[in-house]
Amino acid sequence: MADAKGLSPENLAKAEAVVALYPHRRSGLIPLCHIAQAQDGYLTPAAIEDIARLCGVSAAEVRGTASFYDMLHTEPVGRYVVAVCTNIACMLAGAYSVLSHAEDRLGVRLGQTTEDGLFTLEEAECLAGCDQAVCVQVNHRFFGPVDEEGFDRLVAELAAGEFDEVVPPHGVLCRVERSVGLKAHRDDERATAPAAPAGSGDGGAA
Amino acid sequence: MITHPDPIVTSRLGHDDSHTLERYLATGGYEGLRKALGMTPEAVHEEVNQASLLGRGGAGFPAGRKWSMLREAPTTYLVVNGDESEPATFKDHLLIERDPHQIVEGTIICAYAIGARQAFIFCRGEFALGLERLTQAVNEAYEHGALGTDIFGSGFELDLVVHPGAGAYICGEETALLESLEGKRGFPRIKPPYFPAAVGLYGEPTVVNNVETMSNLPWIVLNGGAAFAALGEGTSTGTRLFALSGHVKRPGWYELEMSKTTFRDLIYDPSLGGGIRHGRELKAFIPGGVSAPWFFPEHLDMGLDQDAVGKAGSMLGSGSIVVMDESACAVRAAYRITRFFWRESCGQCTPCREGSGWVEKVLRRIEDGYGREEDLDLLLDACDNIAPGLGWPPKQTTICVLGPSIPSSIVSAIHRFRDEFLVHVKDGGCPFEPDEVRRAE
Numbered sequence: 241m242a243d244a245k246g247l248s249p250e251n252l253a254k255a256e257a258v259v260a261l262y263p264h265r266r267s268g269l270i271p272l273c274h275i276a277q278a279q280d281g282y283l284t285p286a287a288i289e290d291i292a293r294l295c296g297v298s299a300a301e302v303r304g305t306a307s308f309y310d311m312l313h314t315e316p317v318g319r320y321v322v323a324v325c326t327n328i329a330c331m332l333a334g335a336y337s338v339l340s341h342a343e344d345r346l347g348v349r350l351g352q353t354t355e356d357g358l359f360t361l362e363e364a365e366c367l368a369g370c371d372q373a374v375c376v377q378v379n380h381r382f383f384g385p386v387d388e389e390g391f392d393r394l395v396a397e398l399a400a401g402e403f404d405e406v407v408p409p410h411g412v413l414c415r416v417e418r419s420v421g422l423k424a425h426r427d428d429e430r431a432t433a434p435a436a437p438a439g440s441g442d443g444g445a446a
Numbered sequence: 447m448i449t450h451p452d453p454i455v456t457s458r459l460g461h462d463d464s465h466t467l468e469r470y471l472a473t474g475g476y477e478g479l480r481k482a483l484g485m486t487p488e489a490v491h492e493e494v495n496q497a498s499l500l501g502r503g504g505a506g507f508p509a510g511r512k513w514s515m516l517r518e519a520p521t522t523y524l525v526v527n528g529d530e531s532e533p534a535t536f537k538d539h540l541l542i543e544r545d546p547h548q549i550v551e552g553t554i555i556c557a558y559a560i561g562a563r564q565a566f567i568f569c570r571g572e573f574a575l576g577l578e579r580l581t582q583a584v585n586e587a588y589e590h591g592a593l594g595t596d597i598f599g600s601g602f603e604l605d606l607v608v609h610p611g612a613g614a615y616i617c618g619e620e621t622a623l624l625e626s627l628e629g630k631r632g633f634p635r636i637k638p639p640y641f642p643a644a645v646g647l648y649g650e651p652t653v654v655n656n657v658e659t660m661s662n663l664p665w666i667v668l669n670g671g672a673a674f675a676a677l678g679e680g681t682s683t684g685t686r687l688f689a690l691s692g693h694v695k696r697p698g699w700y701e702l703e704m705s706k707t708t709f710r711d712l713i714y715d716p717s718l719g720g721g722i723r724h725g726r727e728l729k730a731f732i733p734g735g736v737s738a739p740w741f742f743p744e745h746l747d748m749g750l751d752q753d754a755v756g757k758a759g760s761m762l763g764s765g766s767i768v769v770m771d772e773s774a775c776a777v778r779a780a781y782r783i784t785r786f787f788w789r790e791s792c793g794q795c796t797p798c799r800e801g802s803g804w805v806e807k808v809l810r811r812i813e814d815g816y817g818r819e820e821d822l823d824l825l826l827d828a829c830d831n832i833a834p835g836l837g838w839p840p841k842q843t844t845i846c847v848l849g850p851s852i853p854s855s856i857v858s859a860i861h862r863f864r865d866e867f868l869v870h871v872k873d874g875g876c877p878f879e880p881d882e883v884r885r886a887e
Contacts, residue, residue, distance in 0.1 A: 261607045263564070264648055269629030270612050274571075295629060308631040308792075310613030311571045327533045328736055328768055329691035331782050334883030365615065365786055366533035367572055370691035370766070371698045373884060380574040385886045413610060414577040419585040423594035424563045424603040 246286035251275050254417075255294050261422060265296045269305055273312050277411030282313040310365075311380075318353040318360035320398055321410045322346075323377045324386075326363050329370035333385065338374045339363060341388040345395065358399060360410075381407045448715060449706045451677055454685050455661040456701045459544050465579045467586040470547040476592055478664030482555045483600040485667075490559040494663070496671030498683045502537075503527055503618070503656030504735060504764045506752050513560050515643035517651040524557045524565040525647060527623055528580075528657045531570060531615040532735035533786055535766040537687040538657040540699055542569060542576035545661065546583035550606065552660030554592060555667055557604050560653055564605045567657075568623055571611040580608045615790035619846045620654040622792065633792050634846035658687055678704030682751045688712060692731070692769035695720035702750060709733065710746040713769055726771040730862065734763025736783045737851035739838055740858035759838045775878035776863035777870055781809035783855040791848060798849030801832040805856060812867060815875030822860055822867055829853035 247255060255275055259268035272294060276287035283291075283306055285299075292299040306312040324342055326335040343349055346359050353360040369375035372384030376394065381403075383394055397403055408415065458464040458473050470476070482490045495510035516522055526549065530538035541549060549567065557565045567584075569577050584606050587593045595603045614632045616622045621635035624647050639645040646652020662684060666674050675683045682704035690712060691697045700718050709731065713719040722728055730740045739760040741748075748754050755762045770779060788802035805828050811817050826836070833840035833850040836857050840850035860867060869877050 261605075264628065266629035267609075267627060270571075270626065271610055273612065274610055297629075305629065305631055306612075308614060309571075309611075312612050326782065327786055328732075328779060328782055329534045329697075331778070332692050332768070332770060332774060332881055334881045337880055337883050364572075365789060366531065366535075368530050368536040368539035368570070370534050370536050370689060370768075373691060373697070377572065380572050382575070385884050387883050387885050390886050413571065413574050414581055416578040416581040416585070418581055418608070420588045420594070422564075422605045423588070424605045425595065 246284070246290045247276060248279060251279055252290065252294075255290070257418075257421065259294055261418070265294065269295045269297070269302060270309070270312075273302070273306055274411075274413050277312065278413060279411070281319070281409060281411045282316050288314075316353075317410055319358050319409050320378050320407065321360045321362060322395070323362040323364035323367070325365070325367045325369070325373070325375045325377075327366035329366070330373040330375055333373035334387070335374045338376075338386060338388060338391060342391055345392055359395065378403070378407050379410045380413060447706070448711050448717070449703045451685060451703050453701045454665045454674075455541060455545070455548065455658060455687055456699070458548070459540075464544045465546055465583070467547060467583070467590065470545075474668070475547055475664075476551055476590070478667040479551050479554050479558075479592060480598055482558055482667045483598055483602060487559045487561060490555060490667060493666055493671040494559070497662075497666045497674035498671075498681060499659065499662055499666065499674065500681065500683070500752060501656055502658035502662075502686065502765065504532060504737075504761075506762065509655060509659050512641075512643060512655070513556075513653055515641055516560055516653060517644050519651050521650045522560060522562045523647045523650055523652040524553065524560060524562040525620075525624065525627065525642075525652055525654045526553050526565065526567040526657060526660055527618065527620065527654055528567055528569040528573075528576075529611050529618045529623060530657070530764075531618050532737065532764040532766065533783070534689065534691050534732070534768045535735055535764040536689045536691075537699055537765060539570075539573055539576060541657055541661050541687070542573055543579055546576075546579045547587070548661045548664060549580070549657055550583050550587050551592070552663035553606060554587075554597070554604055555663045556653070556655060556660060557606075558602055562653070563603060564607070566607050566609050566627060566647075568609050568611060568617070568627055571613050577608065577610055584608055614792075615786075616792045616846070616848060619848065622846070623654065624652065631792070633794055634848075636845055678706065679749070679751065680705065681753055686750065686765055688750065689764075689766040690719050690769070691766070693723050693726070693771040693774065694769045695723050705749040705751040705754075707750050708747050709741070709750065709767070712750065712767060713746070719769070722769065722771045724771075726773065729770045729772045729774055730776070730858070731770065732766075732768040732855075734761045735766050736768070736786065737761075737847070737854055738763045739854045740862070742862060761839075773878065773882065775813070775876055776859040776866050777809060777813045778876065778878070778881075780855045780859040781806070781813050784809055784852060787848060787852045795844035795849055797832045797843040798852065801828055801849065802852050804828050805852065809856070812870050813876055815870065815873070817867070817871045819868065819871050821871070822864065825856055826860060829856055
């Protein structure tokens with residue numbers, strides 16, 4: 241990506257502050273991926289390099305870790321990632337009909353992005369909104385119960401910008417920032433802590 | 447007979463601003479912590495032992511006993527599991543969004559009791575609003591003097607960090623959660639060591655407790671463990687937050703006294719589930735998350751009791767009950783649940799990784815009308831390879847319990863609704879209508 245410059249100076253500072261919250265730098269990996277996604281909507285190769293440097297691991301390790309997690313994207317996605325839950329409670333409330341309607345309405349199949357770059361459609365696993373089935377998340381903001389008409393209204397209002405306050409662009413997760421660093425007296429321990437902890441998950445099948 | 451004790455974990459939820467510090471302080475917030483800090487850590491621990499508080503995550507392990515198992519070490523950690531992802535479970539999501547300070551206060555109390563100086567709340571990544579509210583609550587707790595150094599003048603110090611997940615069911619398994627918190631793929635760790643209390647986060651002794659478990663602590667400290675243990679029956683003490691979904695008139699969350707309320711009450715009482723929609727008949731229900739074997743109408747009069755449900759061959763698990771009426775297709779339900787496990791298998795162990803995909807495909811072809819009669823035995827045989835004997839609790843062939851959870855829905859569906867499977871095979875397709883779309887009111 242020619243236009244991808246990695247994390248902005250402001251986000252680099254934010255990332256440093258996040259890494260400092262953990263006894264071991266690598267623990268910052270996933271929070272930093274969220275910072276990078278908030279900036280670009282997905283994980284750009286340059287941002288992955290920045291995260292690797294900040295966490296003391298290789299870019300391949302960042303990519304390999306990120307690929308395990310559903311929320312982290314290494315390819316561009318739409319401004320709005322619309323995820324329709326089809327797990328048991330939503331399925332019983334007709335989620336597959338709503339999902340198939342969503343494909344027709346947006347003119348895309350699952351995993352695809354509309355030509356205008358506005359919507360990416362996904363099928364979600366249970367989103368813990370089962371009393372509001374069928375449950376739909378847009379950039380991880382909850383809507384429900386959503387039926388076919390409700391889905392049409394939702395995408396129309398999103399496209400018209402009526403949810404701009406509630407639904408930030410894809411990647412922006414937590415808009416409240418931590419206001420304090422660590423306070424308890426353990427700075428000395430931290431300075432001497434090795435970059436990677438010993439004996440934690442080392443015996444795994446991985 | 448439904449009892450109506452005062453709610454413990456949902457007492458503030460009637461207020462629209464239940465998530466704010468102002469409301470929290472106006473309703474007794476942080477009083478439990480003040481009281482705890484005036485006691486010795488051992489005395490706080492003893493109150494929790496007396497309460498017989500069972501972990502509210504799914505396994506139901508006594509919280510106080512978990513704390514007792516901590517290995518002695520200079521550094522110990524507390525990690526709160528807020529990665530709620532068991533399908534049909536939405537109670538932690540509720541507590542995180544609507545009463546984050548209660549979780550923070552419970553976490554500080556627990557950290558004090560076990561001597562941790564750093565704690566983490568692992569919040570499921572998909573809970574964007576929850577992350578915002580938890581982060582806000584932690585910021586406010588520092589300002590209020592409830593976190594940081596010399597908490598409320600007691601000399602106790604603690605840092606609390608809200609850690610976002612990134613979308614992986616398996617991270618609810620405590621050792622996978624710790625791996626994820628260490629910045630890695632969420633791969634459950636090989637046991638032994640069985641408990642993070644021995645080898646946990648960064649290899650240090652760690653207590654991992656669920657969000658709802660933490661939410662009970664302020665009340666237990668304020669009112670005493672005995673008052674908590676006076677609610678419920680036997681080992682199922684206190685109240686529990688149940689999540690009811692599926693074909694009931696009133697899906698939602700209900701905080702109920704353990705054991706005293708039956709499944710029939712929960713599903714049919716007008717003040718609770720309100721009965722089956724459209725006046726239809728109950729076909730089956732799942733008593734504790736989709737990892738649990740299914741229950742049927744003959745189980746309705748059983749109490750919401752961990753031991754009773756366990757003895758009957760299932761589990762109360764994560765406290766989520768899914769109701770299916772006669773219009774639900776058992777094959778489709780088993781297929782969708784199995785598809786979930788296939789998608790969420792971390793891939794370390796062959797029986798889970800390969801087995802889940804295999805049975806998912808077979809169920810799919812039966813539902814789509816391409817099944818064969820021998821597919822039923824094939825399904826049971828594959829399940830037997832994942833969890834030999836197909837009993838409950840399931841035998842383990844894998845590092846964690848995700849794999850052995852796969853047979854629950856399949857075996858339940860085949861044993862009870864064998865004829866329904868055969869009709870799919872004989873007629874070349876599903877005899878049921880598509881699931882009816884629930885209309886927004």
